Amino acid sequence: xxxxxxxxxxxxxxxxxxxxxxxxxxxxxxxxxxxxxxxxxxxxxxxxxxxxxxxxxxxxxxxxxxxxxxxxxxxxxxxxxxxxxxxxxxxxxxxxxxxxxxxxxxxxxxxxxxxxxxxxxxxxxxxxxxxxxxxxxxxxxxxxxxxxxxxxxxxxxxxxxxxxxxxxxxxxxxxxxxxxxxxxxxxxxxxxxxxxxxxxxxxxxxxxxxxxxxxxxxxxxxxxxxxxxxxxxxxxxxxxxxxxxxxxxxxxxxxxxxxxxxxxxxxxxxxxxxxxxxxxxxxxxxxxxxxxxxxxxxxxxxxxxxxxxxxxxxxxxxxxxxxxxxxxxxxxxxxxxxx
Amino acid sequence: xxxxxxxxxxxxxxxxxxxxxxxxxxxxxxxxxxxxxxxxxxxxxxxxxxxxxxxxxxxxxxxxxxxxxxxxxxxxxxxxxxxxxxxxxxxxxxxxxxxxxxxxxxxxxxxxxxxxxxxxxxxxxxxxxxxxxxxxxxxxxxxxxxxxxxxxxxxxxxxxxxxxxxxxxxxxxxxxxxxxxxxxxxxxxxxxxxxxxxxxxxxxxxxxxxxxxxxxxxxxxxxxxxxxxxxxxxxxxxxxxxxxxxxxxxxxxxxxxxxxxxxxxxxxxxxxxxxxxxxxxxxxxxxxxxxxxxxxxxxxxxxxxxxxxxxxxxxxxxxxxxxxxxxxxxxxxxxxxxx
DNA sequence: GATATTAATGCAATCGATTGCAAGTTGTTT
DNA sequence: AAACAACTTGCAATCGATTGCATTAATATC
Numbered sequence: 001x002x003x004x005x006x007x008x009x010x011x012x013x014x015x016x017x018x019x020x021x022x023x024x025x026x027x028x029x030x031x032x033x034x035x036x037x038x039x040x041x042x043x044x045x046x047x048x049x050x051x052x053x054x055x056x057x058x059x060x061x062x063x064x065x066x067x068x069x070x071x072x073x074x075x076x077x078x079x080x081x082x083x084x085x086x087x088x089x090x091x092x093x094x095x096x097x098x099x100x101x102x103x104x105x106x107x108x109x110x111x112x113x114x115x116x117x118x119x120x121x122x123x124x125x126x127x128x129x130x131x132x133x134x135x136x137x138x139x140x141x142x143x144x145x146x147x148x149x150x151x152x153x154x155x156x157x158x159x160x161x162x163x164x165x166x167x168x169x170x171x172x173x174x175x176x177x178x179x180x181x182x183x184x185x186x187x188x189x190x191x192x193x194x195x196x197x198x199x200x201x202x203x204x205x206x207x208x209x210x211x212x213x214x215x216x217x218x219x220x221x222x223x224x225x226x227x228x229x230x231x232x233x234x235x236x237x238x239x240x241x242x243x244x245x246x247x248x249x250x251x252x253x254x255x256x257x258x259x260x261x262x263x264x265x266x267x268x269x270x271x272x273x274x275x276x277x278x279x280x281x282x283x284x285x286x287x288x289x290x291x292x293x294x295x296x297x298x299x300x301x302x303x304x305x306x307x308x309x310x311x312x313x314x315x316x317x318x319x320x321x322x323x324x325x326x327x328x329x330x331x332x333x334x335x336x337x338x339x
Numbered sequence: 340x341x342x343x344x345x346x347x348x349x350x351x352x353x354x355x356x357x358x359x360x361x362x363x364x365x366x367x368x369x370x371x372x373x374x375x376x377x378x379x380x381x382x383x384x385x386x387x388x389x390x391x392x393x394x395x396x397x398x399x400x401x402x403x404x405x406x407x408x409x410x411x412x413x414x415x416x417x418x419x420x421x422x423x424x425x426x427x428x429x430x431x432x433x434x435x436x437x438x439x440x441x442x443x444x445x446x447x448x449x450x451x452x453x454x455x456x457x458x459x460x461x462x463x464x465x466x467x468x469x470x471x472x473x474x475x476x477x478x479x480x481x482x483x484x485x486x487x488x489x490x491x492x493x494x495x496x497x498x499x500x501x502x503x504x505x506x507x508x509x510x511x512x513x514x515x516x517x518x519x520x521x522x523x524x525x526x527x528x529x530x531x532x533x534x535x536x537x538x539x540x541x542x543x544x545x546x547x548x549x550x551x552x553x554x555x556x557x558x559x560x561x562x563x564x565x566x567x568x569x570x571x572x573x574x575x576x577x578x579x580x581x582x583x584x585x586x587x588x589x590x591x592x593x594x595x596x597x598x599x600x601x602x603x604x605x606x607x608x609x610x611x612x613x614x615x616x617x618x619x620x621x622x623x624x625x626x627x628x629x630x631x632x633x634x635x636x637x638x639x640x641x642x643x644x645x646x647x648x649x650x651x652x653x654x655x656x657x658x659x660x661x662x663x664x665x666x667x668x669x670x671x672x673x674x675x676x677x678x
Numbered sequence: 679g680a681t682a683t684t685a686a687t688g689c690a691a692t693c694g695a696t697t698g699c700a701a702g703t704t705g706t707t708t
Numbered sequence: 709a710a711a712c713a714a715c716t717t718g719c720a721a722t723c724g725a726t727t728g729c730a731t732t733a734a735t736a737t738c
Contacts, residue, residue: 051461056694087426106445123390230629260629267631290569292606395724
């Protein structure tokens with residue numbers, strides 16, 4: 001027993017009358033050790049509630065069995081993450097990692113160090129990295145690609161082969177959203193989102209695809225740069241889209257949060273949704289079903305996404321070849337666009 | 340340089356022509372080392388981008404500089420966390436911990452081990468534990484109290500001195516919410532929540548306090564056990580509160596998520612909010628401001644809560660005396676209760 | 679100039695588990 | 709009975725940084 005009277009492997013070994021090497025192997029069920037010895041050691045370990053000191057183990061094996069997850073937050077647009085979408089995917093990742101015996105280290109970009117390679121890999125905090133949200137063309141992610149740190153990004157594939165990304169088929173999502181609005185009879189559809197985000201850019205391309213397909217004009221005046229918050233959805237609609245003048249009849253917001261903000265403004269202005277203006281969001285967060293009118297949206301499969309992120313990263317850590325993947329999306333029609 | 344050609348302290352020492360002991364002290368700015376030597380070593384470290392191996396450091400110092408955060412999820416009521424409230428407090432904790440140089444290990448209760456003391460403390464994964472949400476009188480938390488693991492709980496103080504909790508003044512919150520409804524003219528106010536949760540129980544006591552103060556009867560038929568989801572808020576209202584029969588004119592929901600679910604049902608039934616029924620929630624999640632009608636609620640100060648959790652835990656780790664604390668709450672009046 | 683102080687640095691043990699290699703046992707084959 | 713193979717186990721080094729104690733160098737004191 002050491003000073004803090006926590007059992008150590010040596011203690012167990014002594015109790016079992018074997019060497020620490022044998023004890024170690026026995027505990028890990030190494031078949032080279034006689035079954036009887038294994039049983040003995042494992043029994044003693046359980047009896048004395050012995051737990052391997054993972055720190056010592058990490059040092060010796062040079063594996064941390066830990067994955068770091070970085071959530072990219074907007075530094076400017078506000079302190080907290082309001083987007084429930086993040087929480088959902090985070091929850092899945094956490095559960096999936098524990099399933100594979102990995103611990104999960106969580107950081108946001110707000111206060112954390114910027115040199116992820118040094119901080120996590122060189123200093124041996126984690127075996128790999130999951131980055132959620134590429135944000136606005138972030139340089140840090142780009143520069144990781146040249147290091148030995150295995151990592152995966154939730155987002156959109158940008159530079160072929162530069163690094164591995166998992167994400168929804170954003171372009172298709174944008175397309176489906178707008179196609180849906182057009183099917184509901186919309187002719188002049190506004191776009192709310194910030195195309196400096198890679199994912200949003202894709203959704204925006206999808207928006208254009210759908211307009212082109214329907215032979216509708218692409219009007220730049222209807223495309224409003226909007227942050228990922230309800231607040232901005234609200235105020236951009238108020239300040240930049242002069243509803244009457246522009247005569248828009250549909251809104252595609254690149255997140256449900258934005259869409260809810262926009263809805264609020266429409267409600268206040270007593271503009272009927274969906275009769276006068278139909279609206280659709282993106283994400284399918286839990287709240288969307290419960291606002292009034294309920295919000296149509298593009299559903300992202302967060303559970304599948306979280307699982308895939310983990311799987312791909314672990315494969316990468318084990319030197320297996322991996323490639324970027326797109327997850328399918330689908331339209332969820334609710335009241336805000338049904339007419 | 341070792342095999343993986345990462346710099347090690349010994350390498351730096353060699354470059355600087357000093358012993359590893361000196362190098363170590365120099366790096367950590369130990370004043371016993373001559374300033375010139377310190378500069379030399381630190382310069383070389385920076386130049387060669389050397390980072391201490393935290394694993395080795397942890398092993399030697401017996402400190403992990405890591406805090407584990409456990410998010411208690413309902414195992415039954417569904418897989419994902421829909422409550423944005425959790426994400427907000429989690430974000431604050433993450434940022435606050437990095438500020439103090441700690442890493443944050445995140446787990447949910449869904450898949451994780453149950454013996455937190457063994458898993459985190461005995462195996463040296465973390466120096467302390469933050470538990471978010473006591474859930475339904477959980478036994479695991481209770482049993483931690485007798486171990487050496489320093490931990491803090493977000494929730495409500497239950498057994499005096501048994502362990503340290505930080506949380507909102509839930510009883511006052513419940514009181515304020517219902518008092519507010521009464522001031523708006525409500526006489527028969529329903530309660531939606533599951534009082535098996537410690538926090539909810541407090542809010543429920545506050546509900547009763549307010550009714551008593553106003554000399555209104557406490558009707559058990561108006562108190563409906565409801566899970567922390569919009570879904571359940573919706574269906575419990577539909578199935579158990581026969582609006583016309585009971586003639587309720589106010590609803591206090593113990594979370595905004597529940598309140599939104601309830602609102603949806605009222606909206607569908609074309610029951611006017613707040614004229615016919617006023618409604619108030621709890622939490623003040625970001626969405627509450629953006630539904631229609633916007634949701635009145637009791638605001639919890641998550642930022643202060645997160646900061647306090649970290650501060651108290653670190654104090655505890657440093658053997659300083661700490662005590663449980665209540666955070667103040669306030670009414671945020673919006674459309675759902677303004678009449 | 680000799681000794682007492684103080685300032686800097688180095689030696690070597692330590693944290694606890696893992697593992698290559700050697701050594702000891704037991705069993706098999708001829 | 710010798711020779712060899714197959715099992716089991718132990719020795720001792722290792723992972724990389726930290727730190728108590730000893731030692732050397734520099735400065736002060738008489």
